[in-house]
Structures are given as structure tokens and as C-alpha cells.
Amino acid sequence: MNIGDKVRMVRATEQGVVTRFLSGGRVEIEIEDGFRIPVLQSEIVVVSPMEAERFKPSTAAAELRETIAPQRSAATAKGQILANVGLYLAFVSQNDRDVALHVVNNTDWELLLTIAEEREGRYRGLQSLTLKAKTQTKLLEQYQMERFEQWPTLLVQAVYFRGGVGQPARMPLVKRLKPRAQQFYKNKQNVPVLNQPGHVFLLDDEAGAASLPSQPEQIKEAMLSPTDEQPLVVVDRPTSVVDLHIEKLLPAGPGSQSPGQLVDIQLRAFEKNLENAIASGMGEITFIHGVGSGKLRQEIHRQLSRHPNVRFFEDAQKQKFGYGATKVTLK
Missing domain, CATH: 2.30.30 (SH3 type barrels.)
Structure with missing residues (x-):
């Protein structure tokens, strides 16, 4: 396994x-x-993936390729763009531990590319290259499957080029990719152009294949048109351990508030710190909720089990708190 x-x-x-x-x-x-x-x-x-059957090309697909090939040759000879979409990153197994990173250009464009890694906001350039239409290249970088969770975010930037007269300029592409385990498995298929099994991720699409405005007035209008960007929100990064005991949240004392109101205060503090931890990019956070009647712990666990940004949670620091603390691992 x-x-x-x-x-x-x-x-x-x-x-x-x-x-x-x-x-x-x-x-x-x-x-x-x-x-x-x-x-x-x-x-x-x-579960056996039965790769041999999955990657076996069908007769219909072969016949379709034979039909399209002459059309493509004639069209590309005239300088027409038949394939606007088809820029991929593919992870191809080298052995049972490592995968190599391939960049695939299955379009009719020539691409000027840069590929980089991003780790916690730090940029590391991997390679810059020119990739001809219908070609692929293997990068020097390899990744270990056992360290899948530590893989960086990959940043790909592409500029599209096509020689000749009458070709519309195309918007450059900027794409970030951080594979998730479920997605990684589902994307296992035959790598275009390379024709080997791999985990394939499409970087471009028809929506991103828009042309640049051609007239100066259009360019000016595009630059000056208002955007829907929201103002920057400053998020307070919480500590790695958050104490939800009421004496920590209300140093002056609970006053005349009922037990139900106090639980609501604790839950609001939990929710705020959880969302701030997610927004701050924290990997994990621990909440000290105590034992008590168990109502607070039960509600916290209920919310965590439904939260889309929570990987899993578990009882933490049992030797000190028993079942009075919960450690949360975030996506």
C-alpha cells in the first residue's frame, strides 16, 4: 500500500x-x-485500477484520429489554429516512490513558459523554456509520493505565440496548481503527446483562451474599467493553542449570563479562531474546551466534521487535558 x-x-x-x-x-x-x-x-x-484496460486506446478513437489528422495537416499548413486548449502538467511515475514532472503542449500554439514552486509565499524558479506545438518536455524536478502532503504549489506562466499574419493575440496564462489526493487519483490517464500513463492536469480552457483587445481605445477602456476587487482584509493569526475556558474569554467574569449564553460566547471564539487559522494558512490548531458536560466539545466536533477546510481532528494532549482538547488539522 x-x-x-x-x-x-x-x-x-x-x-x-x-x-x-x-x-x-x-x-x-x-x-x-x-x-x-x-x-x-x-x-x-x-482497489486495483486495471490500468491496462483503462489506457488501451479504443478502435473508435483510432479511427477518429485517422480522420482528423489529414484535416489538421491541411489547416495548420494554412496557419489556422485548431487547438486552443491543451496545456498540461503531468506527473509520471519513475518508480514506486518518485514521479517526474512533465509539461505538455497539445495546442497549435508555440508557448513561452516559466515553471516555479511556491512554498509559504516563497518563490523558487524551476525552469523557463519554449515549447513547440504538439510537444512535451520532462523537467528536472522529481517529487516523492511519500511526501505528497509537502508538495509545493506549482506556478505556471505561459505566453502564446503563432507566426504569420492574421493571428489574433492571445491573453497570457497564469495558473497555480496544488494537487489534492482524491483529485490526483481521479486524474490518472494517458498523458497527451507523451502517450504514457500519468496524473494529468489541464491548465488552460476555452474560457481562458480570450484574445487581447486590438485597438488602443479598447486597451485603454480595459485598463481603466472598474474591477470587482474587494479591499484587503487583515486577519489576526491565532496562536497554535486556543483556550476556550470562559475565564480566559471573559477575564472580568461571566456576570449574569446564563450557561447557554456562555456556551455561545465560547462557540463564537472557536469559530473566529478557526476561520482566522484557515485564512492565515495555518496547518493545525488546538482548542482547549475542557470536559464539563461535554456540550461544547460535542458542538465543536459537529462543526469540524462538516467544515470543508478541515482534514481531520482528534483528541489532543490527553496526558494533560484528558478529553478536554481537540487538535484540528487543516487543508
Whole structure:
């Protein structure tokens, strides 16, 4: 069993993708709704992808290629653009541990490209290159599957070029890609141009294939037209451990507020700190809620189980708080 394998529960119907290995014979899997849960390895089995059948080209597809090929040759000879879309990043297995990064240009444009990594706001250039139409290249960078969660965000910038007269200028492309485990598995297919199995991500689409304005008046209007950008919001980054005890939230005392009102205050503090942690890019945060009647802990766990930006949560610091603290791992 490896990271990226598709698995299913032995005693349930859920399926998911292995995202990392945990202690105690457990693994973390991402199920189809994007939520991540820890399970025992003994409670899951690997689903065979049957790659040979998946990647076998159909007779209909072969006939279609034979029909289109002469049309494409004639059209491209006249300088027409038949394929506006088809810029891909592909992760291709080198062995059972590493994948190599390929850039694929399956369009009729020549591309001027830069590829970089982004980690916590820091930029690291990988390569700049020119990629001819219907070609691909393998970058020097390789990534380890066991460190999938630590992979950086990839930043791709592309400028489209086509020689000859009468070709419309096309808007440059700027695209960021941070693969998720479930998406990574679902995108396994035959890599265009390369014709090998890989995990393929399309970077452009028809919506992004717009042409640049051609007249000075249009360019000026586009530059001066108002945008819908929202003002910058400053987010207070919370501490890694947030104490929700009422004496911490209300140092002057609870006054005459009822137990229900006090729980509401604690929940608002929890929600605010959770959202600020997500907005600040924190990887995890721990909430100390105490034991008490268990109502606060129950409500916190209910909200966490439904939150789209929560990978998983678990009881934390048991040796000190028992079941009085919850550690949350964020996406």
C-alpha cells in the first residue's frame, strides 16, 4: 500500500485515496467528499485500477484520429489554429516512490513558459523554456509520493505565440496548481503527446483562451474599467493553542449570563479562531474546551466534521487535558 493508492473500507461502502501513513498501523485517507479520516490498515483494501484496460486506446478513437489528422495537416499548413486548449502538467511515475514532472503542449500554439514552486509565499524558479506545438518536455524536478502532503504549489506562466499574419493575440496564462489526493487519483490517464500513463492536469480552457483587445481605445477602456476587487482584509493569526475556558474569554467574569449564553460566547471564539487559522494558512490548531458536560466539545466536533477546510481532528494532549482538547488539522 502506497500514498496515492485507491482503497475501500472492508466493513463499509466508502472509498478513498491514501494521503499519508500514521502511527499505530493507521493511514489517513481522503474520501470522495474531500474529508480525510484516519483508519486502520487492516480495515481497508487496495482497489486495483486495471490500468491496462483503462489506457488501451479504443478502435473508435483510432479511427477518429485517422480522420482528423489529414484535416489538421491541411489547416495548420494554412496557419489556422485548431487547438486552443491543451496545456498540461503531468506527473509520471519513475518508480514506486518518485514521479517526474512533465509539461505538455497539445495546442497549435508555440508557448513561452516559466515553471516555479511556491512554498509559504516563497518563490523558487524551476525552469523557463519554449515549447513547440504538439510537444512535451520532462523537467528536472522529481517529487516523492511519500511526501505528497509537502508538495509545493506549482506556478505556471505561459505566453502564446503563432507566426504569420492574421493571428489574433492571445491573453497570457497564469495558473497555480496544488494537487489534492482524491483529485490526483481521479486524474490518472494517458498523458497527451507523451502517450504514457500519468496524473494529468489541464491548465488552460476555452474560457481562458480570450484574445487581447486590438485597438488602443479598447486597451485603454480595459485598463481603466472598474474591477470587482474587494479591499484587503487583515486577519489576526491565532496562536497554535486556543483556550476556550470562559475565564480566559471573559477575564472580568461571566456576570449574569446564563450557561447557554456562555456556551455561545465560547462557540463564537472557536469559530473566529478557526476561520482566522484557515485564512492565515495555518496547518493545525488546538482548542482547549475542557470536559464539563461535554456540550461544547460535542458542538465543536459537529462543526469540524462538516467544515470543508478541515482534514481531520482528534483528541489532543490527553496526558494533560484528558478529553478536554481537540487538535484540528487543516487543508
